[in-house]
Amino acid sequence: DAMVIQNPRYQVTQFGKPVTLSCSQTLNHNVMYWYQQKSSQAPKLLFHYYDKDFNNEADTPDNFQSRRPNTSFCFLDIRSPGLGDAAMYLCATSTPGETQYFGPGTRLLVL
Amino acid sequence: AQSVAQPEDQVNVAEGNPLTVKCTYSVSGNPYLFWYVQYPNRGLQFLLKYITGDNLVKGSYGFEAEFNKSQTSFHLKKPSALVSDSALYFCAVRDGSDYKLSFGAGTTVTVRA
Numbered sequence: 001d002a003m004v005i006q007n008p009r010y011q012v013t014q015f016g017k018p019v020t021l022s023c024s025q026t027l028n029h030n031v032m033y034w035y036q037q038k039s040s041q042a043p044k045l046l047f048h049y050y051d052k053d054f055n056n057e058a059d060t061p062d063n064f065q066s067r068r069p070n071t072s073f074c075f076l077d078i079r080s081p082g083l084g085d086a087a088m089y090l091c092a093t094s095t096p097g098e099t100q101y102f103g104p105g106t107r108l109l110v111l
Numbered sequence: 112a113q114s115v116a117q118p119e120d121q122v123n124v125a126e127g128n129p130l131t132v133k134c135t136y137s138v139s140g141n142p143y144l145f146w147y148v149q150y151p152n153r154g155l156q157f158l159l160k161y162i163t164g165d166n167l168v169k170g171s172y173g174f175e176a177e178f179n180k181s182q183t184s185f186h187l188k189k190p191s192a193l194v195s196d197s198a199l200y201f202c203a204v205r206d207g208s209d210y211k212l213s214f215g216a217g218t219t220v221t222v223r224a
Binding site for chain 1: 145147149152153154155156157160201207210211212214215216217219
């Protein structure tokens, strides 16, 4: 089945230690998104890629970076995680202007 | 600018009873409206959407939603709720010309046996 996959499902890191979250898709969608979701709140868009074009939201902290080496994969890098970065991180994909499909999420714990 | 309001933080219903989750929206252009469901420690699952056409949209798992332009509402409904429908529900809107989804705050649905 075509799908959005996120690895790992749970990630524990130490305060200030860089961490990378992974997203892959078999849907062949042009657009990939990264969201942060805290405590069952609404997901907050961090950035998205339209093909290789990177689009950062104005209020996304510099601590968050992203890479998209090819159509299938997208990575979220948190350079120096703080306690406030503990959250669920959701990856989503879509074709332009169409429905976004979400992966299962990665729950990040910062110690 | 676009926004979504889900006026109820929680909805509680008995199994077998009708379920309604309310959503109102605001967009400057044509609204693209979506409902997603989220189970604990899972991602968002797409339920249904309204782009154009019939105001009553049918989706997954027996859910449907009615688009009401004059009331700027897109309420989610299910005629007979199941305990397994207990989850967090998000309404989302996008201006037709935009990529960005605006989510409501979410409504927690609890269906009691």
